[in-house]
Amino acid sequence: MHFEFEIEAGDFSKLGFASSQLKTILKQLLGDHKVIRRVVVALYESEVNVVAHAYSGKVIIDINTEKIEIEIDDKGPGIEDIQLAMEEGYSTASEKVREMGFGAGMGLANIKNNSDEFYISSEVGVGTNLKIIAYLK
Amino acid sequence: MKIKDVVSIINGRVICGEDMTHLEVQKGFASDLMSDVLTLNSDDVLLITGLANLQAIRTAEMSDISCIVFARNKKVRKEMIDLAKEINIILIECSDSVFKTAGKLYKAGIEPIF
Numbered sequence: 001m002h003f004e005f006e007i008e009a010g011d012f013s014k015l016g017f018a019s020s021q022l023k024t025i026l027k028q029l030l031g032d033h034k035v036i037r038r039v040v041v042a043l044y045e046s047e048v049n050v051v052a053h054a055y056s057g058k059v060i061i062d063i064n065t066e067k068i069e070i071e072i073d074d075k076g077p078g079i080e081d082i083q084l085a086m087e088e089g090y091s092t093a094s095e096k097v098r099e100m101g102f103g104a105g106m107g108l109a110n111i112k113n114n115s116d117e118f119y120i121s122s123e124v125g126v127g128t129n130l131k132i133i134a135y136l137k
Numbered sequence: 138m139k140i141k142d143v144v145s146i147i148n149g150r151v152i153c154g155e156d157m158t159h160l161e162v163q164k165g166f167a168s169d170l171m172s173d174v175l176t177l178n179s180d181d182v183l184l185i186t187g188l189a190n191l192q193a194i195r196t197a198e199m200s201d202i203s204c205i206v207f208a209r210n211k212k213v214r215k216e217m218i219d220l221a222k223e224i225n226i227i228l229i230e231c232s233d234s235v236f237k238t239a240g241k242l243y244k245a246g247i248e249p250i251f
C-alpha cells in the first residue's frame with residue numbers, strides 16, 4: 001500500500017494530519033500492534049519538524065506484510081551539522097514553536113529510537129530527507 | 138482508578154468524553170512540553186498539562202493517551218473539543234495548579250511513569 005501527504009510549514013492547526021491517517025490505516029490493517037505507536041510517534045515528530053523548521057514537505061508511506069517505510073522530504077533551510085542536531089537538547093526552535101509545546105531538542109533522537117532503521121540526509125539551503133523503517137515482526 | 142474517580146478527586150469538569158469515564162488509568166505524567174510526552178512509551182496514562190492547544194490533543198492521540206487534564210484553569214477551545222471527540226479523548230478542566238492536581242492524584246494512588 002502506498003500513501004502520500006503534503007505538509008504545510010508554519011501551519012500548526014493542520015499538524016498531525018498524516019500521522020493521524022497513518023494511525024487509522026495501521027489500526028485497520030494490524031489491530032493492536034506495538035509497532036503502531038512507534039511509527040506514528042516517529043512520523044508525528046517528523047511532521048512537527050517540517051512545520052517548525054522547514055517550508056514545505058511531503059510524506060511518502062509504503063506498507064507491506066514485512067515492514068512500514070516512511071519518507072519525509074522537505075524543502076527548507078536544511079541541517080548543517082546533523083550529528084549536533086541529533087543530540088538530545090540541541091534546538092534552534094523559535095519562540096512560537098516553544099509556545100506550541102515543542103522545541104526541547106528531543107525529536108530527532110526520538111524518531112531514531114522509534115525506528116528499526118533510520119536515515120537522515122540534508123543539504124543546506126535545499127532541504128532535509130528522513131527515512132524511517134519499522135519491521136512488523 | 139476509574140477516570141470518574143479522578144474527576145471527583147481533582148474537582149474537575151468533564152468537557153467531553155463523559156461516556157468513557159468508566160475507563161481505567163494507572164499512571165500519570167505532567168508536562169507542558171509535548172516533546173517530553175512523545176518520548177513516553179506506556180499505556181493507560183493520564184496527562185496533566187497547562188498547555189491548552191490542538192497540539193496537546195494531537196500529541197495525546199499519537200501517544201495513545203486517552204485522557205487529558207487541563208490544570209490551572211486553562212480553558213479548552215471548541216476546535217480542541219471537536220478533535221477530541223473525533224479521536225475519542227476525554228478532556229477535563231480543573232482549577233488547581235499542575236503541582237496540586239498531580240499531588241492529589243499521586244496521593245490517591247496514580248503511579249508516576251518514572
Ligand SMILES: Nc1ncnc2c1ncn2[C@@H]1O[C@H](COP(=O)(O)OP(=O)(O)OP(=O)(O)O)[C@@H](O)[C@H]1O
Pocket residue numbers: 045048049050052053054074076077078079085086090091092093101102103104105106107108109128172
Ligand atoms: N526538517 C528540518 N529542517 C531544518 N532543520 C531541522 C529539521 N529538523 C530538525 N532540524 C534542526 O535540528 C534541531 C533538532 O531537531 P529535533 O527535532 O531533535 O528538536 P526540536 O525540533 O528543536 O525540538 P523537539 O523535537 O523536542 O520539539 C532543530 O532545532 C533544528 O535546528
Ligand SMILES: [Mg+2]
Pocket residue numbers: 045048049103106107108
Ligand atoms: Mg523536533
